[in-house]
Amino acid sequence: MPLIRRGAPEAPANVKDDRDSFALLTGGTDGERWGAARAAATLPGGVEALGAALRSETDARVRTAILTSLTRVATPASVDAVLPCLRADDADTRTGALDALRAMPRAVLPRLPDLLSDADTDVRILSCEIARCLAPAEATSLLCDLLDRETDANVCAAAIDVLAEIGQAGAEPALRRCAKRFPQQPFIGFAVKVALQRVSVQADDAG
Amino acid sequence: MPADVPPVTGEEFRVLCEFLYRRTGMVFTEAKRYYVQRRVTERLQATGFTSYAHYFARLRADSGDEIEQLINAFTVNETYFYREEHQLRCLTSDLLRERIRTKPRGRPIRIWSVPCSTGEEPYSIAIWLLENWPEVDAYDIDIVGSDIDTQVLDAARAGVFGKRALMHLPPRLVNQYLEPLDGEQWRIVEDLRQSVSFSTVNLVEMAETRAHGRFDVIFCRNVLIYFDDASRRLAAENLYENLEPGGFICLGHAESMSRISPLFDVCRYADAIVYQRPMEGARG
Amino acid sequence: MAEDQKKRVLLVEDAGLVRMYYREALQGAGFDVDEALNGIEALEKLLTAPVDLLIVDVNMPQMDGLTFIRTLRRQTPAIASIPVLITSTESSPQDIHAARIAGANFYLTKPVGQEQLVLHARILSGCVA
Numbered sequence: 001m002p003l004i005r006r007g008a009p010e011a012p013a014n015v016k017d018d019r020d021s022f023a024l025l026t027g028g029t030d031g032e033r034w035g036a037a038r039a040a041a042t043l044p045g046g047v048e049a050l051g052a053a054l055r056s057e058t059d060a061r062v063r064t065a066i067l068t069s070l071t072r073v074a075t076p077a078s079v080d081a082v083l084p085c086l087r088a089d090d091a092d093t094r095t096g097a098l099d100a101l102r103a104m105p106r107a108v109l110p111r112l113p114d115l116l117s118d119a120d121t122d123v124r125i126l127s128c129e130i131a132r133c134l135a136p137a138e139a140t141s142l143l144c145d146l147l148d149r150e151t152d153a154n155v156c157a158a159a160i161d162v163l164a165e166i167g168q169a170g171a172e173p174a175l176r177r178c179a180k181r182f183p184q185q186p187f188i189g190f191a192v193k194v195a196l197q198r199v200s201v202q203a204d205d206a207g
Numbered sequence: 208m209p210a211d212v213p214p215v216t217g218e219e220f221r222v223l224c225e226f227l228y229r230r231t232g233m234v235f236t237e238a239k240r241y242y243v244q245r246r247v248t249e250r251l252q253a254t255g256f257t258s259y260a261h262y263f264a265r266l267r268a269d270s271g272d273e274i275e276q277l278i279n280a281f282t283v284n285e286t287y288f289y290r291e292e293h294q295l296r297c298l299t300s301d302l303l304r305e306r307i308r309t310k311p312r313g314r315p316i317r318i319w320s321v322p323c324s325t326g327e328e329p330y331s332i333a334i335w336l337l338e339n340w341p342e343v344d345a346y347d348i349d350i351v352g353s354d355i356d357t358q359v360l361d362a363a364r365a366g367v368f369g370k371r372a373l374m375h376l377p378p379r380l381v382n383q384y385l386e387p388l389d390g391e392q393w394r395i396v397e398d399l400r401q402s403v404s405f406s407t408v409n410l411v412e413m414a415e416t417r418a419h420g421r422f423d424v425i426f427c428r429n430v431l432i433y434f435d436d437a438s439r440r441l442a443a444e445n446l447y448e449n450l451e452p453g454g455f456i457c458l459g460h461a462e463s464m465s466r467i468s469p470l471f472d473v474c475r476y477a478d479a480i481v482y483q484r485p486m487e488g489a490r491g
Numbered sequence: 492m493a494e495d496q497k498k499r500v501l502l503v504e505d506a507g508l509v510r511m512y513y514r515e516a517l518q519g520a521g522f523d524v525d526e527a528l529n530g531i532e533a534l535e536k537l538l539t540a541p542v543d544l545l546i547v548d549v550n551m552p553q554m555d556g557l558t559f560i561r562t563l564r565r566q567t568p569a570i571a572s573i574p575v576l577i578t579s580t581e582s583s584p585q586d587i588h589a590a591r592i593a594g595a596n597f598y599l600t601k602p603v604g605q606e607q608l609v610l611h612a613r614i615l616s617g618c619v620a
Contacts, residue, residue, distance in 0.1 A: 031487075038413065038444065060558075061470055068440040089585065091555035096469075099552050103436040125580055126550065133436070136267055154580040154601050161506040165225060166267055187602040191508045201219045203260035225507050232532060465531035469553045473531060475538030 025053045033062045041069035051081030060092055067100035074104040079111055086126050098126055102133040109134065116146045121155060128158035136166045136202065143167065144174035153185045160188070164195035171199045212251050215244045219259045223247065226266065231278060231432050232463035246280040275433045282429065282461045286327045288334075288368070288376040291428070294457050295335040297479040298424060302455050303340060306423045309453055309486070315347035319422040319449065321408060322430050323352030326363030327372055329403045330395055332426070334376075334384050351419065353408040360405050366395030411438050416445040423451055428459035431467050443468030450484040457481050497523040498616040499542040503533040503559065505551040513546060516605035517612060528552070530559025537563070537570050544616040546608075549579040549590070557593040564594040574615045578603045
């Protein structure tokens with residue numbers, strides 16, 4: 001078997017010098033921006049540079065790399081750098097931001113109460129989705145508070161979906177009250193019915 | 208089933224199914240309820256929980272390696288020669304043909320098996336290519352097996368296997384590529400052992416993955432499914448860099464890129480679904 | 492409908508309860524229903540077995556609905572030509588416009604009732620029943 005051989009020579013991965021990283025982050029080719037975005041997570045001032053690059057980046061894969069670097073840092077500052085993307089017009093940017101925020105649950109938790117009270121309905125819906133990554137007790141408490149004040153059926157539906165997956169039995173009263181407030185929405189009635197069955201089999205503590 | 212663990216209720220079954228579906232993409236229908244119940248009950252017994260509710264809470268808290276243990280209970284996580292043969296068929300019938308179409312002459316074909324565990328997969332790839340790829344003599348082929356665990360790598364380098372590992376390898380190939388040590392064990396012949404190289408790698412460590420260079424095809428089975436969201440993102444980007452533009456990555460049969468990363472294009476071939484790093488300048 | 496004449500629908504939607512609600516309505520109306528959590532899983536399923544209609548959400552993890560439709564429309568004709576019904580919470584004219592540009596055939600704003608869903612599914616899948 002002479003034709004399978006060990007350790008063929010290989011080209012090294014195309015990695016740019018860190019000194020150029022911040023300049024390349026917004027000014028390079030797709031490949032250079034990708035490399036710079038990946039390098040920035042470990043550089044001083046990286047979060048600010050990544051946040052700025054995120055605002056102007058148009059390539060979906062480079063944007064994913066920027067978001068991943070921000071999730072590696074996972075601080076309140078990196079969460080704040082991602083949050084404006086939740087309000088983006090294009091669905092791809094919103095989806096990318098949501099996935100990134102869900103990958104840093106500890107850092108995003110302090111921002112969630114404000115997000116769940118945002119004036120923008122779409123932001124509240126997406127914020128319910130962020131709660132999916134939280135511990136069941138935290139998610140249950142935040143989403144039940146939301147259900148009791150929320151007037152938009154779609155926001156309630158998003159919260160109920162998350163509660164049906166991870167909510168605890170303590171969510172039952174808020175779910176029942178919500179169903180009563182939307183008698184004209186058959187989907188809310190359906191969703192609450194299923195969610196009540198689901199939360200009944202969840203433990204009330206994280207034991 | 209022990210008396211202290213009650214049968215799983217319909218709702219408990221659906222909660223668990225939704226959890227596994229969302230996280231892994233694995234689908235269990237009502238017809239599989241008994242099978243699922245047996246596996247979950249085994250995990251309850253192993254962890255000392257007496258209620259599903261508290262077990263689910265532990266799963267969601269992602270503490271320890273319980274998610275890995277549970278997924279293991281649903282996937283036969285045993286490694287043996289010619290496992291998932293359909294992917295090997297896909298490799299020679301489609302993936303390599305596609306790769307050599309755009310590859311400059313003289314450049315080696317590089318294939319990465321990661322994690323390679325005790326070596327069954329990289330040796331299977333080598334044997335499969337020698338047996339099934341007509342172009343095997345026309346190219347330099349570099350097969351690398353990598354794992355985070357140095358103990359399994361020592362075993363892989365030694366290349367000694369028992370009957371169970373060889374059960375799907377036709378006897379003719381066992382005779383050709385392995386030599387008997389005693390009645391119970393066989394060793395990969397020297398030439399074949401020399402043709403596969405082994406290395407340590409942690410898939411979330413960028414410097415370690417980059418040191419391995421770029422590959423035409425990566426077999427990355429049954430590891431990403433266990434990572435949390437943050438690690439999946441990092442590992443997927445590392446693997447993306449480890450692929451030549453146009454190169455392919457194959458996941459395990461219970462895994463789907465839909466739960467891992469948006470970076471790759473989905474490709475359907477006759478024998479398998481695989482994922483491709485787009486060619487440079489391609490749309491997407 | 493006889494089994495072999497059943498129209499096949501793929502629900503591409505990340506909310507589990509919405510998938511259940513839609514599935515209940517569509518199965519009750521004689522459709523054969525499968526599900527995907529996001530655009531990538533939907534592509535995996537379509538490349539294995541095409542369907543007669545896609546019902547697609549917009550905001551989903553890993554691959555959103557509009558990126559999915561743009562990718563779908565670049566596939567081979569058998570898959571690229573599958574009609575798409577979007578159901579989304581986003582209700583502004585620019586959202587609907589963006590969906591049309593991406594290649595959606597029709598757009599319903601959530602919450603969508605079961606009768607409304609079945610009616611549109613019948614029309615878009617070419618169901619005469």
